[in-house]
Amino acid sequence: MNGTIQEAADTRRQAGTDLSFERLYEMYRGRVFSTACRMLSNRADAEDVTQDVFVKVFKKLKSFRGESAVSTWIYRIAVNACLDFRRRRRLRQAISLDEGIEVGSTPLSVTRLIESTLPRMAEGYRRVFVLHDIQGLKHEEIAKVLGITDGASKSQLHRARAFLRRELAPYLGDRHWVRGE
Amino acid sequence: MDQHCSEEVLSAYLDGDLESEAAGTAAEHIAECPVCRQALAQVRAIRDAAPAMEQFVPPERVWGAIRERLRSSHKRSINLARLFWVGVPALAAALLVVTLAGWLGQPAQDTVGAVVRVGRAPASGTASVSPEPDETEVADEAVREYREYVRGIDRAIDECRIALAENPGNARVLAVYSGASIDRQRAMDRFASEGQ
Known part of the structure; x- marks a missing residue:
């Protein structure tokens, strides 16, 4: 699924039926849920947000004008839902990282290391890293999703990687070497 | 560098x-x-x-919860639509009752009284006075107004019944229904007592 305008048109045409929504859910549930898991660092919260996202998608689907790709539109709803959730949650309690997501079973794989480090990354960097490096969005798409400039997206991505590299340096090659600034 | x-x-x-x-x-x-x-x-x-990195898949219960939320949301919107299409006419009918009641309030009693007086007039022998306008015409007009008044109440009551069948818990419609029923009973009682 490449999120083209044609795809958007197809989705809109089918929007009136429950089936098309179900199809949309099947196509995007992984992306939305994974993004929510990594942004919220909590699987149960990610389930709630995924519900919110798709309920919103369903309600707004008929008014979707296809001006942006469906994927960009859904990611925007997902990211905003995550931010809203965190905002509400912050009022109640700090996020418990102990309830975090289950990561892959490969011990000390780079992906596992990244997964375990993500919750400690600043929210702004994390959003861009998740969307760009993990979910594969382009900077122009991220700019639309987050309402920032392409340059800001690139800058945050580079800082996110810098943070990860610093954190993971002991496990990447020379275990005792962390590069100084 | x-x-x-x-x-x-x-x-x-x-x-x-x-x-x-x-x-x-x-x-x-x-x-x-x-x-x-x-x-x-x-x-x-x-x-x-x-x-x-792994793409996480939400458990089945998430889809079930989404469907449930959409279903209940759909029901709510239907109820709101029903409330609009049934509640608005009911309220309009209630307004009609209020307007009619206001319009016929005190004069209505006089009118009903006039019917009674007219009904008694021949017996008391005052009919020969023949006041202007003609008492028979006044009586007919009064009966017409009375019937129209009661019909207005009946229409409001019918609308309320329909609305309550759709939504028995609608407090506003219940209040209108109750008020309209009381008004109707009072009108009937007044007419009956005055007419005897």
Whole structure:
């Protein structure tokens, strides 16, 4: 699924039926849920947000004008839902990282290391890293999703990687070497 | 370039985001600097590993919960629509009752009284006085108004019944229904007592 305008048109045409929504859910549930898991660092919260996202998608689907790709539109709803959730949650309690997501079973794989480090990354960097490096969005798409400039997206991505590299340096090659600034 | 490349420069270099001059300078330095070469390799390892990170799939219960929320939301919107299409006419009918009641309030009693008086008039022998306008015409008009008044109440009551069948808990319609029923009973009682 490449999120083209044609795809958007197809989705809109089918929007009136429950089936098309179900199809949309099947196509995007992984992306939305994974993004929510990594942004919220909590699987149960990610389930709630995924519900919110798709309920919103369903309600707004008929008014979707296809001006942006469906994927960009859904990611925007997902990211905003995550931010809203965190905002509400912050009022109640700090996020418990102990309830975090289950990561892959490969011990000390780079992906596992990244997964375990993500919750400690600043929210702004994390959003861009998740969307760009993990979910594969382009900077122009991220700019639309987050309402920032392409340059800001690139800058945050580079800082996110810098943070990860610093954190993971002991496990990447020379275990005792962390590069100084 | 004497200093090491910054973390951001390494990442930007990797993505080809540097201007050509800056990219050239960074490339020269990285080629000569083992520290930056290693750092670049680490950034590359992170960047290349990220797309392979697991795509989590939400459990089945999430889809079930979404469907349930959409279903209840749909029901709510239907109820709101019903409330509009049934509640608005009911309220309109209630307003009609109120308006009619206001219009016929005190005069209505007089009118009903006039019917009674007219009904008694022949018996008391006052009919010969023949006041203007003709008492029979006044009586007919009064009966017509009375019937119209009661019909207005009946219409309101019917609308309320329909609305309550759709939504028995609608407090506003219940109040109107109750008020209209009382008004009707009072009108009937008054007419019956005055007419005897």
